[in-house]
Amino acid sequence: NAGVTQTPKFQVLKTGQSMTLQCAQDMNHNSMYWYRQDPGMGLRLIYYSASEGTTDKGEVPNGYNVSRLNKREFSLRLESAAPSQTSVYFCASSEGLINQPQHFGDGTRLSIL
């Protein structure tokens, strides 16, 4: 039981390049989330998917797109990477019932030059 798995763990991009971050969970959770973590700013929600087939914007969605591929997988895409998107990206999942804990993956460290 791996929990939430993110790939890749590290990535360096050049400004303007595109990239898809992958996330998969094996806990049969309904809800999945993407956060970014920047120094001194905590975790900020980018997009989330309450259930398979639905996606919604979070606090900081600009410059990102997401796809809920199936119940297990939720990907985050940067179409044209910018230096301001340098961050650590975390995927999380939860059962989807009201007020259930979110479980996080190990994160992807993304640097954009």
Place this chain on the structure above:
Amino acid sequence: GENVEQHPSTLSVQEGDSAVIKCTYSDSASNYFPWYKQELGKRPQLIIDIRSNVGEKKDQRIAVTLNKTAKHFSLHITETQPEDSAVYFCAASRGGTASKLTFGTGTRLQVTL
């Protein structure tokens, strides 16, 4: 939207002493308050959570208190140990099927020998 403020940003205590971290939230409809611990380079991990129908919750050396009237909640760690050194994040959610979390900016706790 919800705003969560967390204090202090850094906290240094001696081993065996107690540590208290405080958070305030702005949305009176918030009803779920988890706390996450994040060690350097690792994923955030849930350590305790509390729902608005409860005023206090304990789990061994960790306790959380909630004051709904004042809209603040606190994390208490007793008999601190070096392995408690980490960054701690509070969060708040108003529920709903996806239970979106708004995080505080984190407290770096250092437990010295």
